[in-house]
Amino acid sequence: MKLSVIIPVYNEERTIAEIIRRVKAVNLKKEIIIVEDGSTDRTKDILKDVLKQKDDDNEIKLVCRGRKSGKGEAIRTGLKEVTEDIVIIQDADLEYNPEDYHRLIEPIVKEKISVVYGSRVLGKNPKPDSPSGWSFYLGGRTLSILTNLLYRAKITDEPTCYKVFKTTLLKSLNLKCKGFEFCPEVTAKIAKRGIKIKEIPINTTSRTLKEGKKIRLRDWFIAVWVLIKYRFKND
Ligand SMILES: Nc1nc2c(ncn2[C@@H]2O[C@H](COP(=O)(O)OP(=O)(O)OP(=O)(O)O)[C@@H](O)[C@H]2O)c(=O)[nH]1
Ligand SMILES: [Mg+2]
Structure with missing residues (x-):
C-alpha cells in the first residue's frame, strides 16, 4: 500500500532538506506532496534542488503558492493532489520522526480504523524544560x-x-481552515461523526519559537473557538 505525505512548509531552510531525506528514507512507497507558501528564506531553492534528485520509491510533487496563506490552506491545497488511499500530515521541522509511519498506518491497513493520531502524551517524552x-x-x-x-x-x-x-x-470533511485550526476542525468533524480516533504513542523533539516554531497563543484561542463552533454547527 502506498502512502501520501503532505508537507506544508514556510521558511524552513534549516530543516526542509533533512526532513525530506528522513521521509524518503522510510521503507514504504510514497507520494510526497510539498506545499510551499512564498518563503522569504532559501526554502524554495533547497526544494528545487531536492526535486532534481532521482528516486524510484518516492514520487515528489511540489506546489508553490507564492504567498503565505496558512498551514490549513496549504494542507487543503495538498489534499487536492493526493492520489493514494492513506494520507499523513508531516511538518517540515524535525519535531516528529517519520520512522513512526509504519506503526501509524498499521491500524488503518490491518484493522477497521480510518483515523490514527500519534500521541506525544502516550509516548516517552520528557516534560518541558522551559516556560514556553x-x-x-x-x-x-x-x-x-x-x-x-x-x-x-x-x-x-x-x-x-x-x-x-x-x-x-x-x-x-469539506474543510474550511486557513491556519493552524486545521487540527481542531478535522478532530471536531471526525468526532462529531462518531468515528473512532485511534492513538499510537510517539516520541518527539520539540522546537522553540527561536528555532522557528510559528504557532502562537492566538492559535490556541482560535482552536478553542473552532472546537466549540463545530460542536453546535453543522459542517
Ligand atoms: N505552506 C505553509 N506552511 C506553513 C505555514 N505556517 C506554518 N507552516 C508549516 O506548518 C508546519 C507547522 O508549523 P510549526 O511552526 O512547526 O508549528 P507547530 O507548533 O509544530 O504546530 P502543529 O501544526 O500544531 O504541529 C511547519 O512545517 C511550517 O513550516 C503557512 O502559512 N504556509
Ligand atoms: Mg512543528
Whole structure:
C-alpha cells in the first residue's frame, strides 16, 4: 500500500532538506506532496534542488503558492493532489520522526480504523524544560480535555501533527481552515461523526519559537473557538 505525505512548509531552510531525506528514507512507497507558501528564506531553492534528485520509491510533487496563506490552506491545497488511499500530515521541522509511519498506518491497513493520531502524551517524552515549552504542553493538554468534554473523543493529544486518515474520509470533511485550526476542525468533524480516533504513542523533539516554531497563543484561542463552533454547527 502506498502512502501520501503532505508537507506544508514556510521558511524552513534549516530543516526542509533533512526532513525530506528522513521521509524518503522510510521503507514504504510514497507520494510526497510539498506545499510551499512564498518563503522569504532559501526554502524554495533547497526544494528545487531536492526535486532534481532521482528516486524510484518516492514520487515528489511540489506546489508553490507564492504567498503565505496558512498551514490549513496549504494542507487543503495538498489534499487536492493526493492520489493514494492513506494520507499523513508531516511538518517540515524535525519535531516528529517519520520512522513512526509504519506503526501509524498499521491500524488503518490491518484493522477497521480510518483515523490514527500519534500521541506525544502516550509516548516517552520528557516534560518541558522551559516556560514556553510548558505553555505549548499545557496548551495541547487543555485542547485535548476540551475535545473530550465536547465530543467524548477519549484522546490524549488533539493538536498532534501526526494525523493519519483514509484519504476518502479526509476529502469528505469539506474543510474550511486557513491556519493552524486545521487540527481542531478535522478532530471536531471526525468526532462529531462518531468515528473512532485511534492513538499510537510517539516520541518527539520539540522546537522553540527561536528555532522557528510559528504557532502562537492566538492559535490556541482560535482552536478553542473552532472546537466549540463545530460542536453546535453543522459542517
Ligand atoms: N505552506 C505553509 N506552511 C506553513 C505555514 N505556517 C506554518 N507552516 C508549516 O506548518 C508546519 C507547522 O508549523 P510549526 O511552526 O512547526 O508549528 P507547530 O507548533 O509544530 O504546530 P502543529 O501544526 O500544531 O504541529 C511547519 O512545517 C511550517 O513550516 C503557512 O502559512 N504556509
Ligand atoms: Mg512543528
